[in-house]
Amino acid sequence: MRLRARPARLLTRARTTATLVAVAGLALGLVTAAAPLTAAPAAADAVRDRQYWLDEYGIREAWQVTRGEGVVIAVIDSGVDARHPDLAGAVIGGTDVSGRGNETGTLPLGPGGITHGTMVASLAAGRGSGPASGVIGAAPAASILSISLAFGPGERSGDDQVAEGVRWAVDNGADIISLSLTRNQLDWPTSWDDAFLHAEANDVVVIAAAGNRGNGTEQVSAPATMPGVLAVGGVDRAGRASDNASSQGITIGVMAPSEGLIGATPGGGHSSWQGTSGATPIVAGIAALVRAAHPELDAAGVINRIISTARPATATVPDPLYGYGLIDAAAAVSADVPAVDENPLGSLADWVELHRRADAEPLAGSLPQLRAGLGRGADETGGMLGLGSAPLEPVIPTLLIVSGTGTALAVLAAAGVLRFVTRPRSQ
Numbered sequence: 001m002r003l004r005a006r007p008a009r010l011l012t013r014a015r016t017t018a019t020l021v022a023v024a025g026l027a028l029g030l031v032t033a034a035a036p037l038t039a040a041p042a043a044a045d046a047v048r049d050r051q052y053w054l055d056e057y058g059i060r061e062a063w064q065v066t067r068g069e070g071v072v073i074a075v076i077d078s079g080v081d082a083r084h085p086d087l088a089g090a091v092i093g094g095t096d097v098s099g100r101g102n103e104t105g106t107l108p109l110g111p112g113g114i115t116h117g118t119m120v121a122s123l124a125a126g127r128g129s130g131p132a133s134g135v136i137g138a139a140p141a142a143s144i145l146s147i148s149l150a151f152g153p154g155e156r157s158g159d160d161q162v163a164e165g166v167r168w169a170v171d172n173g174a175d176i177i178s179l180s181l182t183r184n185q186l187d188w189p190t191s192w193d194d195a196f197l198h199a200e201a202n203d204v205v206v207i208a209a210a211g212n213r214g215n216g217t218e219q220v221s222a223p224a225t226m227p228g229v230l231a232v233g234g235v236d237r238a239g240r241a242s243d244n245a246s247s248q249g250i251t252i253g254v255m256a257p258s259e260g261l262i263g264a265t266p267g268g269g270h271s272s273w274q275g276t277s278g279a280t281p282i283v284a285g286i287a288a289l290v291r292a293a294h295p296e297l298d299a300a301g302v303i304n305r306i307i308s309t310a311r312p313a314t315a316t317v318p319d320p321l322y323g324y325g326l327i328d329a330a331a332a333v334s335a336d337v338p339a340v341d342e343n344p345l346g347s348l349a350d351w352v353e354l355h356r357r358a359d360a361e362p363l364a365g366s367l368p369q370l371r372a373g374l375g376r377g378a379d380e381t382g383g384m385l386g387l388g389s390a391p392l393e394p395v396i397p398t399l400l401i402v403s404g405t406g407t408a409l410a411v412l413a414a415a416g417v418l419r420f421v422t423r424p425r426s427q
Contacts, residue, residue: 047270048132052237053257053282058330059138059289065333068139068288073124073176074169075281076162078113079148080121081266082106085129086136087121087144093172094146097164099156105146108266117146119263119273120180124281125288126264135264138285138329139292145174151181159189162223166195170202175291177204178284179223180277182211188222193352200228200348205291205299207232207284209276210252225251227346230287230303233323234258234279239313241321242274252323253303253345254310256282286329293333300343307344309335 054060072092079101082091094105101107108114121137121144128136147169149161162181169177177199199206208224210233224231233252234242236259256279263278265271283306290302297305307318309332310325318324 045133047134047262048128048136050260050262051136052260054136054138057257057282057326058328058332059282059286061330062286062289062293062333063140066141066289066292068125068142068285068292071139071142071175071288071291072145072173073139073142073178073281073284073288074145074147074165074172074174075117075121075124075178076147076149076165076169077117077120077178077180078110078115078150079105079108079117080144080146081108081118081264082146084118084122084264084266084268086126086134086264087118088127090121090125090127090137090142090144091146092143094144094148095165095168095172096148097161097168098148098150100150101148105148107148109148109150112152113150115263115265115271116180116277117148118266119271120178120277120281121146122264122281123261123278124178124285135262135270138282139288142285142288142292145169145172159183159191163189163191163195166192166206167198170199170204174204176284176287177206178281179206179208180280182209182221182224184211184221186219186221186225188226190356192223192226193348193356196223196226196229196348197352200299200343203299205230205287205302207280207287209280210234211276220251227348227351228343229348230254230283230306230345231323232256232276232280232283233321234274234276235326236260239326241313252321253307253318254283254324255279255313255322255326283327286327286332289329289333300340304340304344305332305335305337308337 079096080087080091080094082104083106091104091106096102096105096107098109101109108117122135124137125139125142125144126135126137127140128134147165149158149165151158151161155161162179166177196206206223206226206228207230208226210220210224210231220231220233223229230253231251233255235255235257236242237257241255242258258276258279259274261273261275261278262270263273287302287306290305291297294301294305306327307324309328310323311328312325313319313322
C-alpha cells in the first residue's frame with residue numbers, strides 16, 4: 001500500500017480572516033433580502049440535540065480516534081457563508097465558477113440555492129457554535145474549500161461549471177470532493193470525463209448524491225453513476241430507504257441519513273431539511289475521518305474502508321437498493337480492513353477507454369454493472385443499525401428553497417437538467 005501523495009497546494013491556507021469576513025458580510029446582505037425564506041435560529045441545544053446521526057451512525061465514537069484534522073473537503077455547491085458561527089475557521093478558501101459569485105466562493109448564490117451550500121458544508125465540517133451547541137459536522141476539524149456555482153436559466157452551462165469546479169478543487173489541494181447535485185440523467189458530458197479523470201489521477205475521493213425521487217429524479221443520476229464515484233443514497237430515521245428523499249439504483253455505494261436533518265443557513269440561522277444533499281456531506285465527513293486516521297491510504301483504500309464496513313440492510317451485498325449498506329463511521333475508522341489495489345467502485349479511466357470509442361454502444365445501456373460483493377453477508381457485520389425510533393417532530397421552521405414562487409421546490413435546473421438535490425420538509 002503506497003503513501004498517499006497529496007497534490008501541491010496552490011491555495012494558501014492563510015487566507016486572511018479580514019478577507020473572509022468582508023466576503024461574508026456581502027452574503028449577509030443577501031440573506032437579509034431573502035429573510036422570509038430563512039428559518040429563524042433555534043435554541044442552540046435544540047440544534048445539537050437533533051443531530052441523531054452523530055451517535056446512531058458511529059460518528060461521535062469515531063471522534064475518539066480523529067476529528068478529521070488536516071483533511072480538505074471541497075464543497076462544490078451554491079457558496080458557503082464562511083461567517084456563520086457554526087463554520088468559523090472551517091472555510092480556508094475557494095473560488096467561483098458561475099461568473100457572478102466572489103473570488104473565494106463564499107457568497108451564497110440564489111435564489112434557489114442561497115442556503116444550500118452552507119447547509120451542506122455544515123454537515124461535512126461544521127464546528128458548532130459551542131461545545132454542545134450548533135451544527136457540528138461529521139469531521140469538525142476538517143477544512144472546507146467553497147466552490148460556488150449557480151444553475152438555472154441565464155446561467156452559464158451547469159456542466160461546464162461542475163467540470164471547472166472539480167478541476168479547481170483537485171489543483172488546490174482537495175482530498176475529498178462533495179457533490180450534492182445531479183444532472184437528472186444517467187449519462188454525463190465528455191468534459192466531466194476529463195475533470196473526474198483528473199480527480200482520479202490525483203488521488204481525490206469523489207462523493208456524490210444519488211438524487212431525490214421527490215424532486216423528480218426517479219433513478220440515480222450523474223455524477224453518482226460515474227465509475228469510481230461513491231454514490232450516496234438516503235434512509236429515514238428507521239434505516240429504511242427513503243421514499244421521497246432519495247433515489248435508488250445499482251450504482252449506490254452506501255446509505256446515510258436523508259430525513260430529519262438540520263443544517264446551518266447563511267446569516268447565522270438553522271433549518272430543517274431532507275434529501276441526499278444532506279446525506280452526501282455526512283459521508284464526505286466520514287471519508288475525511290478515514291483519511292485523517294489512515295494517511296497511508298489512497299482514494300481507493302478510503303472508499304473501500306467506507307463500503308466494506310457499512311452495515312448491510314439485507315443478506316445481499318451489494319444490494320440493488322441499499323448498496324453495501326448503512327454507513328458506520330466508527331468501523332470505517334477503526335476496523336481491520338484488508339488493503340485493495342483498485343477502487344472497488346470501478347475506474348473511470350477504464351470506462352472511458354472502453355465506451356468513448358466511436359463505435360461504443362449508447363451510454364445509457366453501458367453504465368457500470370452491479371458491483372461484485374465483498375464476500376460477506378449481513379450476519380457477519382451485525383445487520384442494520386438499531387434505528388427504530390420514530391422521527392423527531394420539527395422544532396425549527398422549514399426552509400423554503402425557491403423564492404418568488406410560493407413553492408418549496410429545491411430544483412435548480414441548468415437547461416432544465418442540472419439541479420441540487422435537497423428536498424425541504426414542507427414539500
